[in-house]
Amino acid sequence: MALGERIKELRKEQGLTLVELAGEKITKGMLSLIENNKSNPSMDTLEYLAETLGVSISYLTQEGDSEWTKKMLERSELYNSFDFPTELIKEEILPNIDKIAQSSDGMLIYHLIRVYYRYTGQREKAEEITDLIEQFYKNIGLENLAVTDKMNNAISMLYERDYKSAYETTKQLEEDVEKYKEYDSNIYINYLFWRSSFAADFNEKDFLEYGELHLQECYKKENFKYFYLQNLILGLYYSHKGDMEQAEVYQENLRKYLSFNQSDKYKFEVVDKNRPINVFYLLNQPDNIIELVENYLAEMEAVIKKENDNPMVSRDYIKQYLPIFELELAYYRQDYEYVLENFAYQMYERPQAQHPLDRILFAVRSLVYPLSLFETGKVEKARESYSIIEETVEDIKHSIYAKEMHMIKEIIFEQ
Structure with a gap:
């Protein structure tokens, strides 16, 4: 959707006439030209229109087709746990890449494309997508989301089975994560889990240290993202090491967790509630x-x-x-x-x-x-x-x- 069309759509949604939106800032005729994409607004005009319509400048200026982007994200193929949506991305998304909205929804589509490139061995193209997403978030002043996407980039490396690069990429985020962790607690939770998870076969010290830090942070922030997986991974590690006393710590963590977390998800994860970590x-x-x-x-x-x-x-x-x-x-x-x-x-x-x-x-x-x-x-x-x-x-x-x-x-x- 072009800039003018987006302005017109918002104006009509809010029940404003051309005169009411134009106000004293611009003329009715100029606003009509802008809405019909026959004239581009100055930055001052853009700021005025965004403020009057109650949206950000970045929302008004986003490129692409927001409706198409939302509909694409609703496609069930994207969420199939057993089959990567290669054909959907290749046949329907990539040929319409210009339709991807420059919005948070659009960045999700770009991430899927990045994963596709990793999965099909096109590493350089994957890195180009990473640069594109980072620039988008920096342009709208959301540096913390740029850091989050760097983590998503590391995770995408799983699809090319480059586990060492995923680990090294995650390690390099430490300074950025420290900068934003108080502002966005999810950044720190995600970082600790993936730093530990990726380190498992490369750096035993990191694996254990950051795994324990992750569990501590879950309790501290009452944010239990990846809590199940972290206990599972550490429990397996100590079980395979033969340290059953330490492994039991994580079994007990999960017994307690599952006693109050009744999510349907765990009905399919756990066969034996008394032994949630199936060694x-x-x-x-x-x-x-x-x-x-x-x-x-x-x-x-x-x-x-x-x-x-x-x-x-x-x-x-x-x-x-x-x-x-x-x-x-x-x-x-x-x-x-x-x-x-x-x-x-x-x-x-x-x-x-x-x-x-x-x-x-x-x-x-x-x-x-x-x-x-x-x-x-x-x-x-x-x-x-x-x-x-x-x-x-x-x-x-x-x-x-x-x-x-x-x-x-x-x-x-x-x-």
Whole structure:
């Protein structure tokens, strides 16, 4: 929407005539020319119009099509947890890039484009988008949001699996974060979590120090963003280290957290409320694991049968997970033939899962297949299958999160 059209639209929305908006500052004729994009207002006139209409200058001067931008953000494909919206961005957004509004909504679209460029290996274009977003926020005086976007840029590097660059980029934000953390507490919360998360396989000291700082800040600010994930990550770390006493600290944190946070989201994150941090998926399971998974599957099937508009309990989302849990249940029951008949590698493909923990998690759960081959005496096929799966996480197979993978490898290869 052009400047003149935006002024006219706001004027009509507020029930003002040309004369009323023009006031004593400008003539009715000049305002008409401006609204019809036949004349550009001076800065003084622009300031007057913005003040009279009750909006910012940046709102009036934003380029692009705000309606198109909002409609694009409403597209459900953008929020699919299991399939990156490559085609939508390639076929509908990039050809219409000039329509992206120079607004906060528009910056969300640009971020999606940046992620697309990371995902498709176009690093230079991703950096160009980063510069564009930073300049937008600086131009309207929101330096804190420019810093927030620098963090989003680091997070986007997950999509090119460049974990070291993501960590180094985050480290470089420390001075900026310190400058704005009192003004915008979310900046500090986000920074602490990602500084810790990215450091996991590169800097153990940073990983632990910033993880603990993040949890402290959550309590201090009563802002529990990433609280669940931070406890999960630290609990896994100490569990894999064999320090079960320290790991129990984070298990207890989550037991308390889940006792008052009844979000539907956690119904699908946690199978065992007494053991919210699931250290192992296929090995070392508790005696009541079959009962736990049966109850979980019953809850999921009940949700599928009823209407629910909450995106956190999307029936399509649950349907993606049900077959995975069904295979695991069959494995726990030692019904290996069911696993062999119903397994498919594609079930575990998650283009959206770019964090090392997510990628390893899906790799581990897919090992239900080579384990079932092994248990039925098909040892060579089991080893072939394990190797296929290991290749999907070749770059992170020595991650701190990969302990169960190594344990299963020892079983299958009898090392």
